[in-house]
Amino acid sequence: MIERVPPRLALWLLKSWGSPYHRESLAGDLIEQYQEGRSRTWCWRQVAVAILAARARSVRAMPWAATCAMLSRLFAEVAAVLALTVIVDQARRAHSLGQMLTESFIGTLAALITMAMVGFLVSTRAGKRKRTPAAISALMLVFGVIALGLGTITWADTLRGGADPVSICSSGY
């Protein structure tokens, strides 16, 4: 008796992409039915249904809250790193604090800090965490202090009727 063997690729796809629930038994059932005279088309259809059903289920079961929390955390971290990079870069270019505090620098920094804080806030809420970890709280506090400090300096400079610090420095003041 010649043994009929279902397409190897179909079985491999079933093993790789099918649902893990009694996967081997399902493959065995396919082999059993195929040997009883089912066609290759039937076999491929069964595998296609198995893969589609498994993928659809995995998409439905995706933890959206956790994914959202992870993405916003990533977004916040990128914004925080960019903010630090902007500070370091500006400090290297400027020769004094006054020269460092340009409008574009403060604006960029404020935007990045806001993005980082919103990101951390969203990630904490989406992850439904009861408590924010100490490291994140400390980081948020540092950014908050920097943002407040920069805001105060800019405000004080504006009250003094101050001209643009860059122009003051470049004019040799």
Next chain:
Amino acid sequence: MRKREYLGQLELMVLLAVIRPADDAYGVLISREIAQKSGREVALASVYAALERLEKKKLVISSLGEPTAARGGRARTYFKPTAAGLLEARDAHETLLRLSSGLSSLGGETA
């Protein structure tokens, strides 16, 4: 109060097909039973998906058989209804009977 989870049509058909044979219900047999009794061919993967949901609801239990060469060295998984599964099937059957009674267009008994 426990929130009751109603069975879907396929789940109910699979549960009834599991109950029908004495003790050797497995994928092929369940799928064949449904095809014979309902005239609808159901994919094996759909049968297993329904069985997974039923097992999650503790309405059926599964046990692994011996691997055989005819199945490429793969074992059969046998399914049995639990007491809760039998009760659920009976409830669903009675509900359907109550709902369909008096519907002359469905051939039900007149009230």
